[in-house]
Amino acid sequence: MPDGAAPVLDVKGLKTVFRTRSGEVHAVNSVSFDLRPGELLGVVGESGSGKSVTMMSLIGLLPSPPAEVRRGQVLFDGIDLLSADDDTLRSIRGARIGFVFQDPMTSLNPVFTVGFQLMEPLRRHMGMSKARARARAAELLELVGIPDAASRLKDYPHQFSGGMRQRVMIAMALACDPEVLIADEPTTALDVTIQAQILELVKELRRKLGMAIIWITHDLGVIAGIADRVMVMYGGQVVEHAPVRELFENPQHPYTRALLETIPTVRGKRAPRLRVIEGQPPVLGAEPASCPFRPRCGHALDICARANPPRVPVGPAHDAACFWNPETGGPRDV
Amino acid sequence: MLNYTIRRLMFTVPVLLFISFIIFLLLDLAPNDPTGNLPMTIPPEVRQQIRESLGLDQPIWVRYLLWCKQFFINEPLNIIEQWFGIQIGDGDRLRVRSWATRSPVVDLIVERLPQTLWVVGMSYVVGILIAIPIGVVSAYRQYSWFDQIGTFISMVGFSVPTFFTGVLMIVIFSVWLGWFPSIYDTTLVVEDWASFMQQVRQMAMPVFVLALFNAAQISRFMRASMLDNLNQDYVRTARAKGLKERTVLLVHVLRNSLIPVVTVIALNVPQVFGGAIITEQVFKVNGLGQLLIIGIQGADIPLVQTLTFIFAVLIVLFNLIADILYGILDPRIRYD
């Protein structure tokens, strides 16, 4: 683990609000984290916990309106992405920060060939000629493990299987050798064996290319094997954050513990298609003044209803946002 | 695709024959009569003789077969003769003749085609060129003032009929301002700048009126289709790639949105050849639409039958073209 290096991405106090016709929805509340070069940060939480919105907020991919990034700072290579102009953002998106979405079925444009879609970022960001871009696209496809890559460039997305399409998406995200790859539940829509293949692929790519990765998932089991650090999100907040081994061995937040307990059962279940604001976690109409997990928490204390717990260090490189101390069973000293 | 096209084309022949028969039956059943518009001073017995001289006393199947022979055998032979300057047989063949003018229908159509294609075709092209950008911008800036005004104008353009807008234009631009002629001169030959300008001036009003109507319709479909596609996941992917907003919109979204719109456009092309009955009437353009309406009013069965049948051929053909275009534009669809 490359420790101590300057973070490639530094997020501070990010807040994103959706303005809907039935009022505001506070989807992301004061999220802070950093990402160091070459590391893999896992982001875990149920659907609707604000994972995807956080990541899309970073690079201005949320449709605005209705989304509005209200506060915070996202430092990337010394640039604040939130205050950067559109041109700057565009030159970073796809070139230095790659994105892989969860649904490979609909995320590729059905009417253009895979080759065309792969070549687009190459030509846009790296100014490659058509021929060079094509050669590079073939390389990329080969890199992500698509056999007979050169000839498949002419094929349309519908001619690929789901797993293959996700590989194409990954190839596309990696096209310009980005420093950061954000993978938003890239395996959720795939069946289990394909999931494993994709995971292997990412591991291998990371070894080869050395980019930093943010891996969003609702499945703790998935990232156990690949992540360096894990960030657990709930209700638009980071509730726990720790190196992966530490988190699995010593979970501090009741929500993390609950997630860990569900690993075997969650794994077999077919994941439904997820939507950003719907689902089980609370839909917050205002900035939370109490612990958003309290209604579902088996260890809720009186104070949980009065204040929203801040993130406090609970171990080496480990912090959690909870008033309950699992070791004592009582309130934590904050 | 080629297989599909060939199969469709083969299937087309019986379909067209069937359509031609239905049209003939319909025209024959229709209660209007070639002597209907003659002055009252022509007595009933003479009217009856006129009908007989037109062959109306023959049974319907005889007349239909005669038309088939004239249209499918004699007319093509005649065209071949004219093109290659050769003589086939004795050259004395019965052609499809209009009852009102007693001249070959095909010649009439050839005479009318230029002004119809110029005016109606141009208005269609202009309409599309206006409609697509309007549709795109309206959808992209949904509910903006541009969208609202565009919606308003296209709805008014569609709901106010051309018989009204046409006369309004004439009153304003011909009577009050005197900018454009109110009567289209079909004999005008464009040979120099002055006659070209005159052609432009006489085309301006009919083209505008028709283009407004066409643009209204197409821009609505364009807008709806764009809206459908703007929310698709692949648009987000395209943005995540760092593409320019213009590229996202004009390459990724537009290409998908055009699929249904192109079919709408292709399907309406035959209507260009059908002419615009009311607009042609209002501006006296005297194209195919006017020919057809005169034929129908005068119960000129050979003329109407031939015109309608050619129209039917175009419709079937352009439906095929639309389907093939669909297959080309949308790679997911494969005809086999």
Place this chain on the structure above:
Amino acid sequence: MKYRSILAAAALALASAPMAQAGRGDAGNLNIIYWQAASILNPYLSGGTKDIDASALILEPLARYDENGNMVPWLAEEIPTVANGGVSEDLTTITWKLKEGIKWSDGTDLTADDVVFTANYCMAPDGGCQGLAAFADVANVEALDPLTVKITFDKPKPFPYGPFVGATTPIIQRAQFENCVGAKAPECTEQNFNPVGTGPFRVVEFRANDVITMEANPNYRDPDKPHFATLTFKGGGDAAAAARAVLETGEFDYAWNLQIDPAILSQMAKGGKGTVISAFGTAVERLMVNLTNPDPALGEKRSTLEGGPHPFLTDPAVRRALSLAIDRNLLAEVGYGAAGQATCNVVPAPAIYVSTANDECLVQDIAKANAILDEAGWLPGPDGIRQKDGVRLSILYQTSTNAVRQDTQALIKQWWSEIGVETELKNIDAAVFFGGDQSSPDTFQKFYADIEMYTNLFDGTDPETYMKSWTCEEIPSPANNWLGSNMPRYCNPEYDALWAKLAATGPLEERAEIVKQLNDMLVQDGAMIPLIHRGRVSAHANSLTGVKLNTWDSEMWNVADWDRQ
């Protein structure tokens, strides 16, 4: 030197042309718009007014009617009469003498052969000749010498001026049409579109149903005419558009048949670019009264004599009341303006035929109409509609589709409602209504309604064949394939006898008396309710001179005299 002086003289002539007597072709181009486009230039193959008027620019008859309805010799030297020996004493032959030196536009001479050929052309079987009615009873046409033609009739013809008089039967060139007789007539497109004529113009380009371009006939008999070098005969659009082109935009010089709302027409005329002209002929807009029963329940016998009499229109009181309730002057004012006059006659012109016996109806009298109905026992029912013995005065009133006719219908419906008569209006596309299609229930011959309205008229000035329309044998019925012009199904032996007397009477005054009697019978027996004596309305540019609107012949009859100021 000599050459130069000729040039100078020519230049002088050119310069002074507008002031001096106008010469051929010095007035430039004449623009005429007919909102119904001409489809053919052979009047024998199309009886449509538009086609006849267009061909009248090129083809000419032996004699025609002037704007006052007087016959004037045209290609003939004089009008043959019994007095000058042109018509035989027994009224069976008429002999025409052609003017000398008349040339076709191709430079050849007009001869009696051409006249004979024209007759044979029209009378040939299978030709579908539309001017055939003019050749009724013609037994033989022969050329006595190159300039003399003799027409022999089957029986005495008191009025022998059917063939070759008026625009419907002009002379066509034998040399051109020789191979186009009978069944071949429709195949001669070139001839039908570009006839060689003796008239002031000849065709340059003919675009069927669109526009005809013409130029002055170089061989026209009067070297100074026509004044226009070229002529454009444009078709298409509607009457209002044609009026606008002459009166408001000034694009055209002459517009034909402007049957539009008089208020609009007079407003357009204020533009100051043109003048609206009108003249009266024999056309009368009238209501036909169905004297037979149109009840659908009768099936085949509907509206036939076998179906029995009409339940209430056979009552003279009802018919008289219906007529009295109508304000014809208002109808004329609203729908026709200067081109309409109230009339109570079936024959409204020429003057010697006009009866004054029916003028009661010229003044609307609703009170009197009500009184007549009360007296006849038709009393208002609970719904305000008069009835008697369970029969309600409920009328289905049909006509062709036409803005003026629909206005007339609306007005009449309102007046009839004031005398307790209920009216249901129906309008039918003209091509169907007048089409006579056997299978359609909506033709004016079938008359599946109680009242129908349209205009009827006769060509020329002689009403003999016209008055025959209401004899018993002219009643349309399934037996004669609904052919016949006696729409009211009026059958009166007295009328038939009187008509037979007319057909055998020669002297004009006696004929006029008989026609008046026939007219009075029709009106007083209530077979028809005449409404409006309709004129023709046209418009010409103010700069156009010499226009004499003629309702007895083609409007183009004196186009050779037209000139530009």
Place this chain on the structure above:
Amino acid sequence: MTDATVQDARQSRAGRSQWADVWDQFKTHRGALLGMGFFIFISLLVIFGPWLWDIPPNYIDIRAKNQGPSLAHPMGTDQLGRDTFAQVLAGGRVSLLVGVTAMALSLVLGTLVGVLAGYFKRLDGPLMRLTDLFLALPLLPLLLVIIMLFRDTLRAAFGPETGIFILIVFVIGITSWMQTARIVRGDVLSLKEQEFVLAARSIGTPSHRMILRHILPNVLSPIMVSATLGIANAIITESALSFLGLGFPSDFPTWGRLLFDSTNFMTLNPERVIWPGLAISLTVLSVNYIGDGLRDALDPRIRGR
């Protein structure tokens, strides 16, 4: 609690709230609300207006012909002195009714043919050739034949007005569904290839359910556009029919015919032209906005945004 009951409970809740959701979403669309408001307003006006404004539309007051707007005649009078306001009110009844019913008929026909042709491969050929046939048929003779064949029968069965109404709606409906059918078919063809349809089919969803649940909601936007254009089309076509003598009797005003009749009076009496034209345009506009709102409201991707 068994799985089934959980599912049931969730479904019923979803079912109820779905329509509530749609309505909530619809309410937030300002244009759609305005459009609906105007449509209801004009419907009420033409339904109840003739009772409040008691000049009969066909009453002729010839002395007051071609008048401009006044207190007695707020929209002026026509060339026979009939009150334009009364005519617009009376005409609206017919035009709206014809417009809505004919549009509905053509929409149902078009959607049905389009969906069947797009969804069932075997029906595609025959149905599309049928569409070709209808597109190719010359409208005018077709109308003449239909009217000749059925006018008297319908007139006898339903009376002159209802009979003609049925005839006109039928005529407009069966001559204007083809474009909708073509477009819907095209959309269905491409939908059929999409994964969620393939997925739904692979779990054995029966065809009728597939069509109702998965296909129809996704072809809604072209249908909505067709509906908007269709209503304008029906109102105008009706006027063209009257013009040809095939429509309602001449003493039966409709918006289309009022507009047509007044066209030539444009310079003489401009007020007469404006009102029917405005009535048609605003109605079509309002239907368009209702369509927009419905489409947005029924689109789950936008709903709740």
